[in-house]
Amino acid sequence: MRRKAYRRDLNALPLSFYARRPDVVAKELLGKRLVRRLEGAKLEGVIVETEAYFGKDDPASRAFHGRKRYNSPMWSEPGRLFVYNVHRYWMLNVIAHCPQEVGGVLLRAIEPIQGVELMLRNRPVRRITELTNGPGKLSVALGVEPSMTGINVMNYESAVFILDSEPFPYSSSRRVGVTVDLPRDLRFYIEGNPYVSKP
DNA sequence: AGGAAGATCTACT
DNA sequence: GTAGATCTTCCTA
Numbered sequence: 001m002r003r004k005a006y007r008r009d010l011n012a013l014p015l016s017f018y019a020r021r022p023d024v025v026a027k028e029l030l031g032k033r034l035v036r037r038l039e040g041a042k043l044e045g046v047i048v049e050t051e052a053y054f055g056k057d058d059p060a061s062r063a064f065h066g067r068k069r070y071n072s073p074m075w076s077e078p079g080r081l082f083v084y085n086v087h088r089y090w091m092l093n094v095i096a097h098c099p100q101e102v103g104g105v106l107l108r109a110i111e112p113i114q115g116v117e118l119m120l121r122n123r124p125v126r127r128i129t130e131l132t133n134g135p136g137k138l139s140v141a142l143g144v145e146p147s148m149t150g151i152n153v154m155n156y157e158s159a160v161f162i163l164d165s166e167p168f169p170y171s172s173s174r175r176v177g178v179t180v181d182l183p184r185d186l187r188f189y190i191e192g193n194p195y196v197s198k199p
Numbered sequence: 200a201g202g203a204a205g206a207t208c209t210a211c212t
Numbered sequence: 213g214t215a216g217a218t219c220t221t222c223c224t225a
Contacts, residue, residue: 062205070222
């Protein structure tokens with residue numbers, strides 16, 4: 001009997017992938033493919049940089065001050081989007097935490113692999129490596145809006161979803177721009193990738 | 200009303 | 213490379 005070969009790159013990640021500690025999920029999201037449906041097109045990129053955020057014990061987390069209206073999506077089911085504002089930009093996060101806990105992963109940079117023309121229309125830049133090498137930048141390029149909070153990235157029908165791929169080796173560092181940080185590395189990135197926001 | 204924020208852009212030394 | 217301006221969204225820590 002013939003068995004169809006399993007193709008990682010054709011499959012979404014299951015809930016069990018996201019229902020783990022945010023730092024573990026942040027590491028393992030590197031190399032996965034982020035897909036954004038926009039105007040009938042598919043914009044796609046490889047995730048090359050992430051940061052993990054925890055709950056009430058993490059001073060840099062949106063959840064630090066307890067549950068409020070603006071941060072309540074941090075408590076939602078893993079695998080959902082949470083979009084929030086910093087300065088003038090929207091930050092794209094995927095909720096990721098163990099049961100009964102709180103946390104998420106900030107998507108900080110992607111390497112564009114499909115729909116680059118449309119991304120460039122959204123965010124005109126001279127050098128292609130400047131297109132999506134930062135959390136605010138990738139949100140502009142992909143047309144991310146706060147109304148996308150709650151979207152299920154495990155569903156192919158969603159406006160944003162994530163596809164599996166082979167695991168990728170990673171490097172780590174302190175989180176970027178965080179004024180009061182935890183004493184450990186919670187930023188993860190693909191070493192040497194030109195689309196990382198900073199080496 | 201005032202201030203802070205997980206950032207980005209510009210204009211320079 | 214780096215300082216300084218930017219001018220949104222949400223909070224009152």
